[in-house]
Amino acid sequence: MALIDIKGVDFAYNGRPVLAGVDLAVEQGEFLALVGPNGGGKTTLLKLILGLLAPQGGTVRVFGQPPARVRRRMGYLPQHAPVDPGFPVSALEVVLMGSLGSGSGLGLWRRGQRAAAQKALERMEAGDLAGRSFGLLSGGQRQRVLIARALVAGPELLLLDEPTAAVDPRGGVDLMNILAGLQPKVTVVLVTHDLGFVSPAVSRVACINQSLSIHPTQVINGSLISELYGAPVRLVRHDHDLEGKGGCRD
Amino acid sequence: MTEFLSAVAGHAFLQQALLAGALASLACGVVGTYVVVKRISYIAGAIAHSVLGGMGLARYLAVAHGWGWLHPLYGAVAAALVAAGIIGLVSLHARQREDTIIGAVWAVGMATGVVFIALTPGYDVQLMSYLFGNILMVTPGNLWLMAGLDLVVLAAALLLYRQLLAVCFDQEFARLRGLPADLYYLLLLGLTALTVVLLSTVVGIILVIALLTLPAATAANFCRRLGPIMALATALCLGITWGGLALSYGPDLPAGAVIVLLAGAVYLASLGLGRLVRRG
Numbered sequence: 001m002a003l004i005d006i007k008g009v010d011f012a013y014n015g016r017p018v019l020a021g022v023d024l025a026v027e028q029g030e031f032l033a034l035v036g037p038n039g040g041g042k043t044t045l046l047k048l049i050l051g052l053l054a055p056q057g058g059t060v061r062v063f064g065q066p067p068a069r070v071r072r073r074m075g076y077l078p079q080h081a082p083v084d085p086g087f088p089v090s091a092l093e094v095v096l097m098g099s100l101g102s103g104s105g106l107g108l109w110r111r112g113q114r115a116a117a118q119k120a121l122e123r124m125e126a127g128d129l130a131g132r133s134f135g136l137l138s139g140g141q142r143q144r145v146l147i148a149r150a151l152v153a154g155p156e157l158l159l160l161d162e163p164t165a166a167v168d169p170r171g172g173v174d175l176m177n178i179l180a181g182l183q184p185k186v187t188v189v190l191v192t193h194d195l196g197f198v199s200p201a202v203s204r205v206a207c208i209n210q211s212l213s214i215h216p217t218q219v220i221n222g223s224l225i226s227e228l229y230g231a232p233v234r235l236v237r238h239d240h241d242l243e244g245k246g247g248c249r250d
Numbered sequence: 251m252t253e254f255l256s257a258v259a260g261h262a263f264l265q266q267a268l269l270a271g272a273l274a275s276l277a278c279g280v281v282g283t284y285v286v287v288k289r290i291s292y293i294a295g296a297i298a299h300s301v302l303g304g305m306g307l308a309r310y311l312a313v314a315h316g317w318g319w320l321h322p323l324y325g326a327v328a329a330a331l332v333a334a335g336i337i338g339l340v341s342l343h344a345r346q347r348e349d350t351i352i353g354a355v356w357a358v359g360m361a362t363g364v365v366f367i368a369l370t371p372g373y374d375v376q377l378m379s380y381l382f383g384n385i386l387m388v389t390p391g392n393l394w395l396m397a398g399l400d401l402v403v404l405a406a407a408l409l410l411y412r413q414l415l416a417v418c419f420d421q422e423f424a425r426l427r428g429l430p431a432d433l434y435y436l437l438l439l440g441l442t443a444l445t446v447v448l449l450s451t452v453v454g455i456i457l458v459i460a461l462l463t464l465p466a467a468t469a470a471n472f473c474r475r476l477g478p479i480m481a482l483a484t485a486l487c488l489g490i491t492w493g494g495l496a497l498s499y500g501p502d503l504p505a506g507a508v509i510v511l512l513a514g515a516v517y518l519a520s521l522g523l524g525r526l527v528r529r530g
Contacts, residue, residue, distance in 0.1 A: 050426075072428055087287055087419055088474050097416045101428050106409040133474045149423075 001064050003028045003157065003187055004049055008058035011044055018044050022058070022212045028156075029184030031201060034191045036208040042191040043079060045208060046159050049189065050076055062157065072101065075150030077143070079161035079191075085135040091145045092130040095120050098149035120152040121145065125178055140171030144178070151186075158182065160190040176201040254496045263386055264495075267505070270388040271491030273396040274448045274461075277403045279484025281445040282466035283476060284407065284438055288418040291463045293341075293439065296352045297333045298446045298458040300359025304329025305380050305455075306366030313370050322380065323395055326450065330443035333359060338439045342432050383454030383506035385495065392451060399444050407441055414438055415476060452491055453506035464513040465490060471524030490516060 002025035011019040018041040026032050034042045047053045048060050051067030063070045075098075095117040096109050121127045126144040129137065134145060143163055150158060160179070164172035172194070179188055180201035190202075206214050258264045285294050308325025311317040333355050340351040367377050379387060407414065416424040417434040425431040442462075449458045469482035494509030 052426075071426065076423075076426060078422065081420060081423070083420055084287075084289070088470060088476055088479055089415070089419060090475065093415070093475075094419070096412075097419060097423070098427070100412060100416050100424070104412065104429075108411060153427075 002026055003030075003063065004189070005061040005064070006045075006048070006058070009045075009048060009055040009060060010057035011041070011048065011053065011055055013044075017210060019048075019208070019212075020210050022208070024206060024212060024214075026187065026189060028187055031180060031183055031188045031203045032190070033202040033205045034189065034208055035193065035205055038193065040209040042193075042208055043161055045212075046161055046189070046191055049159060050074060072153070073156050075147075075153065075155035075158045075186075077147055077150050077158075077160040077163055079165070081146055083134075083142075083146075087135060089134050090130065091126070091132050091134050091137065091141075092117055092121065094134050094145050095148045095152050098152040101153070117148070117152050120148040123151060123178075123182070124148045125174075138171075139166035140168065140175065143167055143175060147175075147179075151182075156186065158186050158188045160188065162191055162193070164192060164194055254499045257499065263388075264499075266388050266390065266393060267385045267495055268492060269393055270385055270396060271452055271495060272488055273393065273400050274452045275484055275487035275491060276400050277445040277448050278461060278465060278487040279469075279482075280407045280480045281403060281441050282462045282487070283469070283480045283483050284414060284418060285442055286463055286466040286470060287476065288438065290439075290442070291459060292349075293334075293337055293352060294442050294446060294462055295459045296337060296356040296359075297330050297439075297443050298450065298455045298462075299356045300333035301326045301329050301447060301450060301455045302363030302380060303359040303361075303366075304332075304363075306363030306370075309376060310366040310370045313372065321391070321395075322376070323392060323447065323451070326447045327399070327444065329359060330447050331440060334439035334443040335436070338436045342435065379454065380450075381454050381456050382504060383450060383452055383457065385452045385491075385505050385509075388451060396448055396451065399448050403441050403444050403448075406437065410434065410437070411476075453509050457506055457510045460510045460513055461487065461490070464517045468517045468520040471520045486516065 004024065004026040006022060006024040009019055009022045010017070018039075022041075022045065024045075034045060036042050044053065048055055049062060049067055051060075051062075051069075051071055060067055063073060067074075092114070093109075096113055098120070099113045099116060118127060118130055121130055121144075124144040124147055126141065126148060129141055129145060132141075134142065137145065143166065147158075147160065147163065150160075158179075163179075164175060167175060179190070182188060183203075204214060206212055258268065285291055304325035304327070305322040306325070307329075308320045308322045312320045312322075337348075337352055337355055341348045344351075363380070364377075413424075413429060413434050414437075416427075416429060417431050417438065421431050421435065424434070445462065446455075446458050449461050453461050465486040466479060466483040468486055469479045473479045473482055490513045491509050494512045495505050497503075497512065498505040498508035
């Protein structure tokens with residue numbers, strides 16, 4: 001059984017269809033990118049997988065169960081974390097908040113929680129940020145901290161909504177490589193409209209614009225993108241390969 | 251100043267006033283910090299003003315119906331909690347109308363108080379002391395009630411530190427993690443309500459919002475973590491209430507107003523000083 005199993009899912013906001021007849025199976029250990037235009041249903045699909053929205057047709061199963069029931073086994077990075085940059089908190093404490101649950105008890109952070117938070121930061125290659133003020137970090141550093149917050153409770157499935165949106169190109173490539181290093185232990189599904197970051201690291205690309213089609217990463221080219229976005233798109237090939245080993249297309 | 255110190259040694263009412271200031275400062279530093287970082291000072295303002303409704307009703311029942319045991323402070327606690335509950339539920343369930351409801355609770359609470367004070371028989375000088383506080387009229391009975399409120403507020407705010415922090419930082423995420431985030435948000439508003447009542451005995455309900463937020467905002471100019479901000483805000487609040495009391499004593503000025511002016515002056519100074527510290 002696939003880790004995420006989506007069959008014939010329809011979803012509409014106030015009668016305006018966003019997803020129609022979507023089928024998707026994601027296996028354990030995959031790194032899947034969901035790409036598509038704004039309003040194409042990427043975030044909606046992610047929220048269906050999280051169980052924050054319920055499908056209006058079809059079924060969504062995660063770990064073989066209804067998603068809301070297994071939400072604690074998933075880590076989530078929202079598209080716009082509603083976070084006040086002036087909030088007086090350290091990066092480590094932001095990560096620690098990811099380890100809170102319904103039965104967390106009273107008092108201050110436990111030593112084990114602190115160690116786990118530090119380890120989650122190190123997995124994101126951000127261990128040195130632990131003591132820094134969250135509000136003073138760069139966009140890319142903040143994303144690493146917030147992904148560490150999603151990782152700290154040891155999720156088997158990581159769902160990321162536009163993790164590279166506020167990150168410069170170099171930081172985006174680094175972030176994708178770190179995420180690629182999480183497999184096969186953690187299955188990663190990420191949403192992006194930034195195709196440039198996608199190819200080198202991910203195992204499959206699912207293109208969504210109401211309906212969904214799956215592509216191996218090699219075949220992302222101009223005609224596919226214009227089909228997806230519904231208009232001719234001028235494709236600028238940018239490999240983001242600063243070390244000079246291979247490109248997006250091998 | 252020496253005049254004030256010798257007066258403190260000689261007068262029990264001044265000692266009680268200082269003690270009241272100290273008790274209020276404890277809750278002020280801790281809860282004021284949550285209010286500032288969660289950016290809910292407007293909600294705290296509405297709760298503070300609605301307290302007049304509870305005080306007026308309690309006073310009316312005590313005088314007109316002989317419920318002598320019903321001190322206005324009990325009415326204040328009840329009104330503050332009701333106002334916090336209404337605002338909290340509205341802001342959780344009907345986001346787009348939140349500001350309207352906050353404004354309504356603010357004004358309706360005050361209007362209720364004004365009507366009941368007018369209905370209360372006899373000449374009533376209490377209205378001014380509800381509005382602007384009279385820390386010199388604090389009784390030993392008030393002090394016990396204040397100590398009780400302090401105990402509740404501090405225990406909840408410190409024992410649930412992690413949960414309240416998570417709800418202040420990112421309520422959506424806390425909810426996603428399975429934390430009863432709405433419940434903690436309501437709890438935070440409840441703690442704010444109790445703290446408002448504590449502080450209103452010092453500076454009155456109109457001025458309470460300044461004393462609740464200014465020490466914490468001042469402390470936030472110097473510290474970058476929640477715990478140190480709480481500690482510094484508590485110390486500042488204590489210094490400001492005691493300092494304001496001392497400054498007002500000689501020229502016989504209203505203590506509440508002088509305390510708030512001092513809080514404002516300290517905050518302004520901290521803006522300049524904080525900029526210097528960061529530049530250096």
